[in-house]
Amino acid sequence: MRKLLVIGIGAGNPEHMTVQAINALNRADVLLIPTKGDEKAFLADARREICDRFLTNPACRIHDYAVPVRRADGSYEDGVQDWHRAIAAVYERTLVNEVGEDETLGLLVWGDPMLYDSTLRIVEHVRAAGRVAFETEVIPGITSVQALCASHGIALNRIGLPVQITTGRRLSEGWPEGTRDALVMLDGVQAFRTVEDAEADIWWGAYLGTPHEILLSGKLAEIAQTISDTRRDAREKHGWIMDTYLIRRPATESEEGAA
Ligand SMILES: C[S@@+](CC[C@H](N)C(=O)[O-])C[C@H]1O[C@@H](n2cnc3c(N)ncnc32)[C@H](O)[C@@H]1O
Known part of the structure; x- marks a missing residue:
């Protein structure tokens, strides 16, 4: 066989x-x-x-x-x-x-x-x-999910809370139901720009594991433009880009209690 x-x-x-x-x-x-x-x-x-x-x-x-x-x-x-x-x-x-x-x-x-x-x-x-x-x-x-979390030194999930792994295309259609944590891949549309939450945090990584690796993290509202600019410049420089990111919004009190 x-x-x-x-x-x-x-x-x-x-x-x-x-x-x-x-x-x-x-x-x-x-x-x-x-x-x-x-x-x-x-x-x-x-x-x-x-x-x-x-x-x-x-x-x-x-x-x-x-x-x-x-x-x-x-x-x-x-x-x-x-x-x-x-x-x-x-x-x-x-x-x-x-x-x-x-x-x-x-x-x-x-x-x-x-x-x-x-x-x-x-x-x-x-x-x-x-x-x-x-x-x-x-x-x-x-996976690139593991590479992202390792490079930022973070855990993927919060204690007892779910994480949704999704695409940029889906995130651009709206925040996923039932979670406050979204791990986004295959994003050709910069869907992080559609998330409106002043308290949301983002951990972004491009070319993870390669000599070109770039990492950015912070409050999404404060660094969204920097990520867009960095992404554009890196894409121009290398001719391609692969990026992945985690967005974490504050959990509601009932979610934290349930966990
Ligand atoms: C077709 S998927 C393949 C995912 C792959 N099977 C994995 O386990 O990571 C391609 C997407 O994975 C992510 N990706 C894969 N390698 C990456 C890397 N080195 N740096 C950043 N993102 C990466 C990007 O979101 C990219 O658009």
Whole structure:
């Protein structure tokens, strides 16, 4: 039976690679690495560096592939579905044509595969199509959420209180119900600017774990403009940006009592 290893590689620092992830990397007969096309050069370089540093299996075959481009026309959902189908076709072709019956294919996933990543869903498309049989094993990785909290030296949650992990797009539509703590990822719209609460605090981080890491924290109302300016300047300088942040609003007395 073929095997598919879905390996979490951490969120930017090669040293996020766990011992389990390094061992999994070296169990792979074939590694499928997105290095061309839509994939940002930095993400491709980070994967390449991980292989250079940790891959000790000389027999491992590395296959590069161009990440299919996501269609911008039509609905967001249709665009994502088509995009996933195109990536599923790459995985399937690789399993069928490049990976022997008893061999192992490794996929390197940014951060952890369980967090805002579709690799596991795409793998299920390949399985459901039924044209190639394989077993899947998932290796957890350090997420950008962990990297953010570690760099700021903060705990993600307050005692007994929930945290909502959400996207910039959702936050821009309104504060999430049932929580006073929101961890925001995938924010292309600077949704933190839509939160109107003079008491809210923010812990913001960009390029976490990389040599370009930037951290800002304080009262949201006081530093929102600084974050916007820093974000714009960094984006211009590096040509891309990835940022994540936690916004914490004061809990109501009943929430604190319940906790
Ligand atoms: C498609 S999601 C992938 C998340 C990933 N699976 C994880 O575990 O962190 C991409 C988003 O993760 C966040 N992110 C990932 N790496 C980051 C980093 N090094 N610094 C800041 N944010 C990061 C950003 O919000 C980015 O828009």
